[in-house]
Amino acid sequence: MRSIFWESCSVKLIDQTKLPEKLEVVECRGVDQLIDAIKKLSIRGAPALEAAGAYGVALSAFEKEFSNVEEMKRYLIEKAEKLKNARPTAVNLSVGVKRVLDSALKGRSVDEIRKIALTEAEKVAEEDVKRNKMIGKIGAELLEDDDVILTYCNTGKLATVDWGTALGIVRSAVEVGKKIKVFACETRPLNQGSRLTCWELMQDGIDVTLIADNMVGTVMKKKMVKKVIVGADRIVRDAVFNKIGTYTIAIVAKEHKIPFYVAAPTTTFDWDKCSDEVVVEERDPNELIYCGEKVLAPKNVKVYNPAFDATPLSYVTAIVTELGIVWPPYELNVPNILKNK
């Protein structure tokens, strides 16, 4: 099952807030329901949100009857705006919305607009899966039989439409018959590693062991890990932005001479920017003070809780994209691969 898909005029998605306890599919029969699901983080992960935005516009074309095309277009534009604001900082959500809306607005009848919107939304989802399978296939060549991979956060099917980026490489290697084991870091404070990555890999029968983020040093020192693969939220000229904690892992990997790979589609590159131009959002202190009902810290304690960190490219062994593996020197090889986009 994909993390998000279209079925009988509705958008269905795996409710990630219920995992790992329950596998529950939310059925959104209207855009407002989908917006709700996005706001509640029932679906998250940049590529998955791009598809959510795309399907959302299609949903707005199907959810009611329209008396004429103009009324329909006004409705689509209005709903698209609401959809984008469901998570204003998630660039990919807007990208998905814009792409389907722009196409749909070219339609000349209610039926044509519906057809265009749904076709384009399915294309967005399809492209994501295809891209991930390419990343997986290309990246799998870096893995050997009996490799043990350390990964971080969730970069699997749940973060994308299907297959995943860093986890997609693991899946592809397993698919071609390689024996791969995975260490998943819990990824504090939101535990995407323990909640989602462990669940996904266990569903697929891939050998996974959960560790706390602070155990990375120990598993590397004991030679329990052979390679690191992580995802990326944005790759700029001098650094990879990814979930907070990635940089610490990169340092520890370098110290133990363990390859540190980044897996990401070429859409992740923002090559005109440098890391000091990127503003990293700070998240709610309560993420560290509470865990469910449990109080983990004094309620008025000061908390520093950035969402992402920047790993300098000098720590990155290679970047796996759908167009090939990019090796250093990145200042030369990234522009070269981006030319082929």
Place this chain on the structure above:
Amino acid sequence: MRSIFWESCSVKLIDQTKLPEKLEVVECRGVDQLIDAIKKLSIRGAPALEAAGAYGVALSAFEKEFSNVEEMKRYLIEKAEKLKNARPTAVNLSVGVKRVLDSALKGRSVDEIRKIALTEAEKVAEEDVKRNKMIGKIGAELLEDDDVILTYCNTGKLATVDWGTALGIVRSAVEVGKKIKVFACETRPLNQGSRLTCWELMQDGIDVTLIADNMVGTVMKKKMVKKVIVGADRIVRDAVFNKIGTYTIAIVAKEHKIPFYVAAPTTTFDWDKCSDEVVVEERDPNELIYCGEKVLAPKNVKVYNPAFDATPLSYVTAIVTELGIVWPPYELNVPNILKNK
């Protein structure tokens, strides 16, 4: 208030399982109650457990009437055994028990035994506080005005009888008027950093900011931290054993050329041993699968959950003891300082 103390024929201790939500003092009127408190981790931390063992033997001498000295001694020996087994791997607990029991058994009357046991127990507690204050005073010289210290786990008054080791250095520096800020890592999976260290420092009005363990790289890169001070569970010829996660911090500190200090009494040295002779206990997988009522991972996921890690001494800038600061080369300077014990 000390973390453990004697008052009107009972042992009183701060219930650390209730922190940071409630400051509650448990009153143990009998050894069995104290054993219960130790088992439930109402009191933890090597030096605090040494005092608990010591006070426990005294408690067994006071908790009932004895018809003769022989009966009393038999009772003390029996209770001492139970006390030691409350946490069999906690060496310090046994050390405290043995010391007071050995002294008490020299007594020739019920009253004399009571007096000896209580005096010796108070001595154990007093010595710990004195030792910590010396570590604090000596270590404070390493800190400058406006220093920002990163610390790990809980090494404060709650882990000792009072003052603390690594946190004791911070306290002593603040006491002599230096302006010090602290970053406390939450210390997964049991969150002694968020639950106990943050609480302690806030109680004392010392500026503390909570971070997740994986944020160490980021705060160091951003030059938000000037020095690291951690405690130690055991120091062998080639490494410092301390709470899992310490080694990862040491690597990241080295990468950013940030001094990494260890604070520990000389009783922590086990200089005849090497790290490969030390067996590290693995703890319950459920510590990573649950957080209170909340399920953080699939219930049958494989978990690797070692309690401690070993930081090679090459990562350690200096070791602060109650007898002075030990600088490298440790193979020379540790035996020198241990001679003065």
